[in-house]
Amino acid sequence: MNLFEQLGLDEPILKAISDMGFETPSEIQQKAIPTLLANGADMVALAQTGTGKTAAFGFPLLQLIDTDSKLTQGLILSPTRELCLQIADDLKGFGKYIDGLHVVAVYGGASIITQIHELKHGAQIIVATPGRLIDLMERGVVKLENVRNVVLDEADEMLNMGFSDSINTIFEAVPADRNTLLF
Ligand code: AMP
Numbered sequence: 330m331n332l333f334e335q336l337g338l339d340e341p342i343l344k345a346i347s348d349m350g351f352e353t354p355s356e357i358q359q360k361a362i363p364t365l366l367a368n369g370a371d372m373v374a375l376a377q378t379g380t381g382k383t384a385a386f387g388f389p390l391l392q393l394i395d396t397d398s399k400l401t402q403g404l405i406l407s408p409t410r411e412l413c414l415q416i417a418d419d420l421k422g423f424g425k426y427i428d429g430l431h432v433v434a435v436y437g438g439a440s441i442i443t444q445i446h447e448l449k450h451g452a453q454i455i456v457a458t459p460g461r462l463i464d465l466m467e468r469g470v471v472k473l474e475n476v477r478n479v480v481l482d483e484a485d486e487m488l489n490m491g492f493s494d495s496i497n498t499i500f501e502a503v504p505a506d507r508n509t510l511l512f
Pocket of ligand 1: 350351352353354355358377378379380381382383384
Protein backbone atom coordinates (compact mmCIF):
# COMPACT_ATOMS: atom_id res chain seq x y z
CA MET A 330 0.00 0.00 0.00
CA ASN A 331 1.24 3.43 -0.96
CA LEU A 332 2.39 5.54 2.02
CA PHE A 333 0.07 8.39 1.07
CA GLU A 334 -2.85 5.95 0.80
CA GLN A 335 -2.05 4.83 4.36
CA LEU A 336 -2.62 8.41 5.49
CA GLY A 337 -6.17 8.18 4.12
CA LEU A 338 -5.76 9.88 0.75
CA ASP A 339 -7.84 8.57 -2.16
CA GLU A 340 -7.62 8.57 -5.90
CA PRO A 341 -7.56 11.11 -7.59
CA ILE A 342 -5.09 12.85 -5.27
CA LEU A 343 -2.91 9.72 -5.19
CA LYS A 344 -2.71 9.90 -8.95
CA ALA A 345 -1.50 13.51 -8.83
CA ILE A 346 1.04 12.58 -6.13
CA SER A 347 2.33 9.82 -8.34
CA ASP A 348 2.64 12.26 -11.28
CA MET A 349 4.66 14.62 -9.08
CA GLY A 350 6.94 11.78 -8.05
CA PHE A 351 6.41 12.16 -4.30
CA GLU A 352 7.29 8.83 -2.66
CA THR A 353 7.31 9.49 1.05
CA PRO A 354 5.10 11.87 3.03
CA SER A 355 7.14 14.51 4.86
CA GLU A 356 6.96 14.70 8.64
CA ILE A 357 4.39 17.48 8.67
CA GLN A 358 2.31 15.59 6.10
CA GLN A 359 2.36 12.41 8.18
CA LYS A 360 1.10 14.35 11.17
CA ALA A 361 -1.38 16.73 9.56
CA ILE A 362 -3.07 14.70 6.82
CA PRO A 363 -4.82 12.00 8.92
CA THR A 364 -5.90 14.56 11.52
CA LEU A 365 -7.35 16.95 8.96
CA LEU A 366 -9.10 14.16 7.06
CA ALA A 367 -10.78 13.04 10.27
CA ASN A 368 -12.31 16.53 10.22
CA GLY A 369 -13.08 18.62 13.23
CA ALA A 370 -9.72 19.69 14.55
CA ASP A 371 -8.11 23.06 14.94
CA MET A 372 -4.40 22.82 14.32
CA VAL A 373 -1.23 24.81 14.78
CA ALA A 374 1.61 23.47 12.66
CA LEU A 375 5.10 24.92 12.79
CA ALA A 376 7.09 24.15 9.70
CA GLN A 377 9.57 26.00 7.53
CA THR A 378 9.01 26.45 3.82
CA GLY A 379 10.33 23.52 1.87
CA THR A 380 8.91 20.98 4.31
CA GLY A 381 5.84 20.21 2.22
CA LYS A 382 3.41 22.26 4.25
CA THR A 383 1.25 23.27 1.28
CA ALA A 384 0.49 19.62 0.58
CA ALA A 385 0.04 18.95 4.31
CA PHE A 386 -3.05 21.16 4.40
CA GLY A 387 -3.80 21.08 0.66
CA PHE A 388 -4.29 17.33 0.17
CA PRO A 389 -6.87 16.94 2.97
CA LEU A 390 -8.61 20.20 2.15
CA LEU A 391 -9.03 19.08 -1.46
CA GLN A 392 -10.24 15.62 -0.48
CA LEU A 393 -12.91 17.10 1.82
CA ILE A 394 -14.46 19.28 -0.90
CA ASP A 395 -17.94 18.36 -2.10
CA THR A 396 -17.61 19.05 -5.82
CA ASP A 397 -21.36 18.57 -6.36
CA SER A 398 -21.67 21.95 -4.68
CA LYS A 399 -20.22 25.20 -5.96
CA LEU A 400 -20.28 26.81 -2.52
CA THR A 401 -17.00 27.95 -0.99
CA GLN A 402 -15.92 25.30 1.50
CA GLY A 403 -12.23 26.00 2.05
CA LEU A 404 -10.47 29.33 2.59
CA ILE A 405 -6.73 29.91 2.65
CA LEU A 406 -5.36 33.29 3.69
CA SER A 407 -1.88 34.35 2.79
CA PRO A 408 0.05 37.57 3.40
CA THR A 409 1.26 38.25 -0.16
CA ARG A 410 0.10 38.02 -3.73
CA GLU A 411 3.09 35.84 -4.65
CA LEU A 412 2.34 33.27 -1.96
CA CYS A 413 -1.35 33.36 -2.81
CA LEU A 414 -0.64 32.53 -6.46
CA GLN A 415 1.87 29.87 -5.48
CA ILE A 416 -0.60 28.12 -3.17
CA ALA A 417 -3.41 28.30 -5.72
CA ASP A 418 -1.15 26.84 -8.41
CA ASP A 419 -0.04 24.04 -6.09
CA LEU A 420 -3.65 23.21 -5.18
CA LYS A 421 -4.72 23.19 -8.82
CA GLY A 422 -1.91 20.73 -9.54
CA PHE A 423 -2.75 18.51 -6.56
CA GLY A 424 -6.42 18.56 -7.57
CA LYS A 425 -6.04 18.19 -11.33
CA TYR A 426 -7.86 14.82 -11.36
CA ILE A 427 -10.75 16.01 -9.18
CA ASP A 428 -13.68 16.64 -11.55
CA GLY A 429 -15.58 19.85 -11.01
CA LEU A 430 -13.02 21.38 -8.66
CA HIS A 431 -12.55 25.14 -8.82
CA VAL A 432 -9.73 26.86 -6.93
CA VAL A 433 -9.66 30.65 -7.28
CA ALA A 434 -6.93 33.07 -6.16
CA VAL A 435 -7.92 36.61 -5.15
CA TYR A 436 -5.33 39.21 -4.26
CA GLY A 437 -4.74 42.94 -4.46
CA GLY A 438 -2.94 44.74 -7.25
CA ALA A 439 -4.80 42.92 -10.02
CA SER A 440 -8.15 43.42 -11.76
CA ILE A 441 -11.02 42.79 -9.36
CA ILE A 442 -13.38 42.39 -12.32
CA THR A 443 -11.46 39.37 -13.60
CA GLN A 444 -11.52 37.86 -10.13
CA ILE A 445 -15.27 38.48 -9.83
CA HIS A 446 -15.83 36.64 -13.12
CA GLU A 447 -13.81 33.68 -11.87
CA LEU A 448 -15.67 33.59 -8.56
CA LYS A 449 -19.04 33.65 -10.32
CA HIS A 450 -18.24 30.28 -11.90
CA GLY A 451 -18.04 28.87 -8.38
CA ALA A 452 -15.00 28.48 -6.15
CA GLN A 453 -15.03 25.64 -3.63
CA ILE A 454 -11.61 26.83 -2.47
CA ILE A 455 -10.54 30.47 -2.33
CA VAL A 456 -6.91 31.44 -1.74
CA ALA A 457 -6.81 35.10 -0.75
CA THR A 458 -4.93 38.03 0.62
CA PRO A 459 -7.04 39.62 3.39
CA GLY A 460 -7.73 43.10 1.96
CA ARG A 461 -8.98 41.93 -1.44
CA LEU A 462 -11.10 39.22 0.14
CA ILE A 463 -12.87 41.78 2.33
CA ASP A 464 -13.50 43.98 -0.70
CA LEU A 465 -15.12 41.01 -2.47
CA MET A 466 -17.15 40.11 0.64
CA GLU A 467 -18.45 43.71 0.81
CA ARG A 468 -19.45 43.52 -2.85
CA GLY A 469 -21.41 40.37 -2.05
CA VAL A 470 -19.34 38.25 -4.45
CA VAL A 471 -17.78 36.03 -1.79
CA LYS A 472 -19.92 34.15 0.70
CA LEU A 473 -18.16 32.32 3.49
CA GLU A 474 -21.05 30.79 5.46
CA ASN A 475 -20.32 27.27 4.19
CA VAL A 476 -16.59 27.32 4.87
CA ARG A 477 -15.48 24.25 6.83
CA ASN A 478 -11.73 24.86 6.98
CA VAL A 479 -9.76 28.09 7.22
CA VAL A 480 -5.99 27.95 6.76
CA LEU A 481 -3.77 30.86 7.75
CA ASP A 482 -0.54 30.32 5.89
CA GLU A 483 2.39 32.27 7.30
CA ALA A 484 0.06 33.41 10.07
CA ASP A 485 2.97 35.04 11.91
CA GLU A 486 3.83 37.11 8.83
CA MET A 487 0.20 38.20 8.41
CA LEU A 488 0.11 39.48 11.98
CA ASN A 489 3.47 41.24 11.50
CA MET A 490 2.08 42.94 8.41
CA GLY A 491 -0.84 44.38 10.39
CA PHE A 492 -3.58 42.13 9.03
CA SER A 493 -5.07 41.27 12.42
CA ASP A 494 -8.16 43.53 12.05
CA SER A 495 -8.79 42.17 8.56
CA ILE A 496 -8.44 38.60 9.79
CA ASN A 497 -10.96 39.31 12.56
CA THR A 498 -13.44 40.70 10.01
CA ILE A 499 -13.04 37.59 7.85
CA PHE A 500 -13.42 35.26 10.83
CA GLU A 501 -16.74 36.93 11.71
CA ALA A 502 -18.06 35.80 8.32
CA VAL A 503 -17.15 32.12 8.61
CA PRO A 504 -19.14 29.63 10.72
CA ALA A 505 -18.09 29.44 14.37
CA ASP A 506 -17.72 25.66 14.15
CA ARG A 507 -15.24 25.66 11.24
CA ASN A 508 -11.74 24.31 11.72
CA THR A 509 -8.91 26.82 11.94
CA LEU A 510 -5.47 25.73 10.82
CA LEU A 511 -2.46 27.93 11.52
CA PHE A 512 0.67 27.18 9.56
P1 AMP B 1 6.34 23.63 0.52
O1 AMP B 1 6.96 23.42 1.86
O2 AMP B 1 4.87 23.42 0.55
O3 AMP B 1 6.72 24.96 -0.07
O4 AMP B 1 6.91 22.50 -0.48
C1 AMP B 1 8.25 22.45 -0.86
C2 AMP B 1 8.49 21.57 -2.08
O5 AMP B 1 8.48 20.19 -1.73
C3 AMP B 1 7.49 21.73 -3.20
O6 AMP B 1 8.18 21.83 -4.41
C4 AMP B 1 6.67 20.45 -3.16
O7 AMP B 1 6.20 20.11 -4.44
C5 AMP B 1 7.66 19.44 -2.63
N1 AMP B 1 7.05 18.35 -1.85
C6 AMP B 1 6.02 18.44 -0.99
N2 AMP B 1 5.75 17.27 -0.41
C7 AMP B 1 6.65 16.38 -0.90
C8 AMP B 1 6.90 14.98 -0.69
N3 AMP B 1 6.17 14.27 0.17
N4 AMP B 1 7.91 14.40 -1.37
C9 AMP B 1 8.66 15.12 -2.23
N5 AMP B 1 8.50 16.44 -2.49
C10 AMP B 1 7.50 17.07 -1.82
